[in-house]
Amino acid sequence: MLNLAVILEDSAREAPDHIAIVAAGTRMTYRELDQAANRVAHLLRSLGLEPGDRVVMQCPNVPDFPVVYFGILKAGCVVVPVNVLLRSREIAYHLRDSNAKAFFAFEDPFGSDAWDAFAANESCERFFQLGTSTPGRGVSTALWSALDCHSPTFESASTAADDTAVILYTSGTTGQPKGAQLTHANMLQNAQVASRLFGSEDHDVYLAALPLFHVFGLTCQLNTALLGGASVVLQPRFEPGETLVLMLRERVTVFAGVPTMYLALLAHAARSDPSDLDRLARHLRMANSGGSALPLEVLRQFKDRFGVQILEGYGLSETSPIATFNRTDRPTKPGSVGLPIWGVQVKVVDQDGHEVRDGELGEIVISGHNVMKGYHDRPDETAAAMRGGWFHTGDIGRRDDDGYFYVVDRAKDMIIRGGYNIYPRELEEVLMTHPAVSMVAVVGVPHPTHGDEVKAFIVPSAGADTTEDALVQWCRANMAAYKYPRLLEFRESLPLSGTGKILKRELIPAAAERN
Numbered sequence: 001m002l003n004l005a006v007i008l009e010d011s012a013r014e015a016p017d018h019i020a021i022v023a024a025g026t027r028m029t030y031r032e033l034d035q036a037a038n039r040v041a042h043l044l045r046s047l048g049l050e051p052g053d054r055v056v057m058q059c060p061n062v063p064d065f066p067v068v069y070f071g072i073l074k075a076g077c078v079v080v081p082v083n084v085l086l087r088s089r090e091i092a093y094h095l096r097d098s099n100a101k102a103f104f105a106f107e108d109p110f111g112s113d114a115w116d117a118f119a120a121n122e123s124c125e126r127f128f129q130l131g132t133s134t135p136g137r138g139v140s141t142a143l144w145s146a147l148d149c150h151s152p153t154f155e156s157a158s159t160a161a162d163d164t165a166v167i168l169y170t171s172g173t174t175g176q177p178k179g180a181q182l183t184h185a186n187m188l189q190n191a192q193v194a195s196r197l198f199g200s201e202d203h204d205v206y207l208a209a210l211p212l213f214h215v216f217g218l219t220c221q222l223n224t225a226l227l228g229g230a231s232v233v234l235q236p237r238f239e240p241g242e243t244l245v246l247m248l249r250e251r252v253t254v255f256a257g258v259p260t261m262y263l264a265l266l267a268h269a270a271r272s273d274p275s276d277l278d279r280l281a282r283h284l285r286m287a288n289s290g291g292s293a294l295p296l297e298v299l300r301q302f303k304d305r306f307g308v309q310i311l312e313g314y315g316l317s318e319t320s321p322i323a324t325f326n327r328t329d330r331p332t333k334p335g336s337v338g339l340p341i342w343g344v345q346v347k348v349v350d351q352d353g354h355e356v357r358d359g360e361l362g363e364i365v366i367s368g369h370n371v372m373k374g375y376h377d378r379p380d381e382t383a384a385a386m387r388g389g390w391f392h393t394g395d396i397g398r399r400d401d402d403g404y405f406y407v408v409d410r411a412k413d414m415i416i417r418g419g420y421n422i423y424p425r426e427l428e429e430v431l432m433t434h435p436a437v438s439m440v441a442v443v444g445v446p447h448p449t450h451g452d453e454v455k456a457f458i459v460p461s462a463g464a465d466t467t468e469d470a471l472v473q474w475c476r477a478n479m480a481a482y483k484y485p486r487l488l489e490f491r492e493s494l495p496l497s498g499t500g501k502i503l504k505r506e507l508i509p510a511a512a513e514r515n
Contacts, residue, residue, distance in 0.1 A: 002161040004184045004223075005073040007191065008034055008066075009156065011229045020226060022205075022250060023063050023234040030229075033066060035152035040071020040143075042150035047126055049101055051076025051157045054167065056095055056124075057104040058082050058114055058213070061234040064130040064143065065212050066222060068104050073165060076157025077101075080167045080179070081213035085498045091117035095124050098167055098179055098376060102126040104143065161185035167376050168215050168317045179376035180318045182215075189369045190320035191223035193341045197313075197325050198254060198286050204230035205283075207252045209238045209261065214499045215321040216290050220256050230254070238500065240268035248276055251283040258291035258500040262298050262310065263439055267462070269305055281306045288313060290321070292501055293407060293425050295432040299334050312337050314407055318391055319344075320370040324405050335429075336404040344368030348399055353388065361408060364397045365390040396423065413504065415444035415452045422454060422483045424504075430478055431456060436464035436471065441494055441502045442485060455487035457507055459494060 008030070011020070016031035028036075044055070055072045057079065059065045072079045080098045082091065084106065091114055095103060103124050105114035118127045128143045159165070165184040169177040206225040210217030225232045233250045235243060238261055246252065257265075269277055287302065287310045294312055303309050311328070314337035315321030323346055326338035340346045347355050348362040356362040371391045374382035385392055396408045408423045415422040424442035431440045439459035444452035458471065468488045475484040495503040 001158040002184045002188065003073060003076070003156045003159045004165045004187050005037070005070050005156050007188065007223055007227045008037065008070045011226055015229050018229060019231045021063050021066060021232055021234060023061075026063050028063055030226075033070070036067040036147070037070035037074055038152050038154035039147040039150040040068055041074035041154045041156070043146055044072065044075040044077060044102065046150070047102070049075060049077055051159060052078065052163070053101040054078045054080050054098045055102045055104065056080040056082055056098060056100040057130075058084055058086070058091065059104065059106045059130050060084050060236040061208050061212050061217075062106070062131065062236055063234065064104075064106065065234075066226075066232075068130070068143070069212075069222075074154055074156040076159050076163075078164050078167055080169075081218065082169065083213055083498045084211070086113070088113040088116040088120075092120050093176065094169060095121045097176075100124045102128065104128045104130055106130040159184055162373065164373065164376075166218070168218075170317050178378055178381060180372045181374055181376050182317075182320055182372050186320045186370055186372065187219065187223060189343070190219050190322055191227050193343070194220050194224040194322055195228050197322075197327060197341065198224065198288070199328065200228045200230070201253065201285070204228065204254060205233060205250055205252045206230055206254045206256075207233045207235065207243065207247055207250070209235045209243055210256055210258070210500075211498055215315075215317045216256065216258070216499070219321060220288070220290070225254070238264075240264040244268060244272060244276075244280065247284065248280045252280075253283055254286045255284060256288050256290070259289060259294045259298060260439070260496060260500045260502065262289065262294065262302055266298065266301050266305065267438065277305065281308070284308055287311070288325075290315065291499060293428075295429055296334050297429075297432045314338070314364075314405065315370070316393060318372045318385070318393075319366055320372070323366050323368075323370060333400075333402075333404050336400070336406050338405065339403055340368075340405075341370070344370055346399075346405060347390075348397055348405075349390075353390075358399050358401050361396055361398050364393045364395045364405070364407070366393060367391065413443075415442075415454055417444070417447070417450050417452045417454060417482060422452075427454065427456065427475075427479065427483065427485065431458070431475070434471065434474060436461055436466040438462070438464075439494055439502075441504055441507055443504050443508050445487065445508065453487060454483065454485040455489070456485040457494060458488060458490050459492065460490055 012030040012034035020030040020033045021028040055077045082094045164181045166182045167179040208221040287308045290313045311326040313325035315323040324338045326332045345367045367390045409425045427442045438461040441457045445455050447453040495506040
């Protein structure tokens with residue numbers, strides 16, 4: 001037997017009165033969190049749900065999330081977290097594709113779309129409103145009022161290590177989103193490795209600003225923190241000013257974010273009281289980044305301001321997520337995503353699947369305890385992604401002579417201009433060193449003779465004094481002639497996903513139309 005809920009149960013047994021969850025107006029001990037999750041498990045069983053049944057939850061970072069998450073696991077059911085920004089049609093797809101039997105949705109402001117999606121789905125039998133004490137529509141049930149009659153004790157289901165614990169849907173940048181099936185062993189071992197990599201101290205406090213419906217936040221913040229008996233401060237929506245206030249007030253020791261979050265924190269810190277930032281920095285001992293490449297300039301600025309070296313890692317939803325990480329006991333190489341984690345193999349291969357020499361580019365492939373069991377109900381796509389015992393990531397990278405890995409770009413993002421391969425991340429790194437550039441995304445747009453042309457979308461730094469033409473000329477002086485962006489456009493902001501990644505696919509149509 002191995003049930004991922006053991007993360008919570010063991011910590012609740014060891015330190016029942018320690019604070020597990022901190023949120024606006026709420027401090028929940030490990031005992032209280034465990035008992036609330038037990039009531040959810042009883043509720044699901046009383047409604048006839050059985051181990052293996054899928055349960056969708058659409059919830060921001062509020063106490064309801066860990067309560068429902070662990071309750072589903074305790075009942076032996078499969079958790080299917082979905083993005084809180086999805087609209088009715090998209091939610092309906094996830095309910096249908098996962099064959100969900102029940103749906104927990106936060107009432108406001110997402111309740112209407114959630115209810116409409118549920119009402120249109122005949123196979124999903126139960127709808128529970130989160131964030132409210134009274135039901136609002138139809139046959140819906142308010143979670144907290146429904147739990148009152150259930151026992152605070154529950155014996156968790158005897159699930160096997162290779163049973164599916166969580167289905168996490170990929171972003172769907174190509175085609176419809178696919179559900180990566182992560183097992184109890186996948187998730188538990190990744191949290192255990194993360195705990196070892198991050199280290200632990202008495203009274204550690206994690207700030208969960210990353211959305212918990214995403215694998216980065218779920219594994220590296222919620223699961224890892226509770227495994228180690230730490231407190232988790234929940235922030236429903238990342239906002240840099242509020243984040244800095246929470247880090248200072250709650251004495252946060254561990255922070256995780258994606259590059260756009262670190263950019264926003266640095267911009268806000270420039271306008272903050274230096275003494276507050278100094279007090280914040282005295283508590284912060286660990287900062288890590290993932291999701292996409294972190295510009296070297298951001299690494300430098302963050303260490304200068306907060307005295308902490310951001311440690312980069314690499315992984316995907318299909319790898320639970322951590323596959324590589326920069327370790328505290330080894331030299332950190334800026335720009336590298338580090339070394340393979342314990343129990344995981346990583347290599348770089350050519351188009352025929354043969355491993356390339358160190359320093360050469362190829363596709364990153366991964367094998368180990370972190371790799372998913374497959375995509376839900378998609379045997380052909382599972383077979384295409386998992387070949388010869390290796391998960392093929394679709395990411396282009398290289399390994400250096402010391403075994404450190406570097407992610408160059410997504411294969412699908414590569415720009416081919418006049419027969420030359422151009423990797424957007426490389427150009428973005430250079431552009432980020434210009435003082436007038438706050439954020440940048442480089443994409444390829446159609447060109448009648450070159451195939452692709454390079455275009456950069458720039459968010460200027462506050463008070464920047466430059467022009468598009470001047471910046472293009474700067475690029476020309478600092479980049480090879482075949483690769484510098486001939487096209488450049490200033491924007492007030494760039495489109496971001498719910499997890500803070502820049503949505504380049506939304507920029508490409510605009511770029512093509514304007515040129």
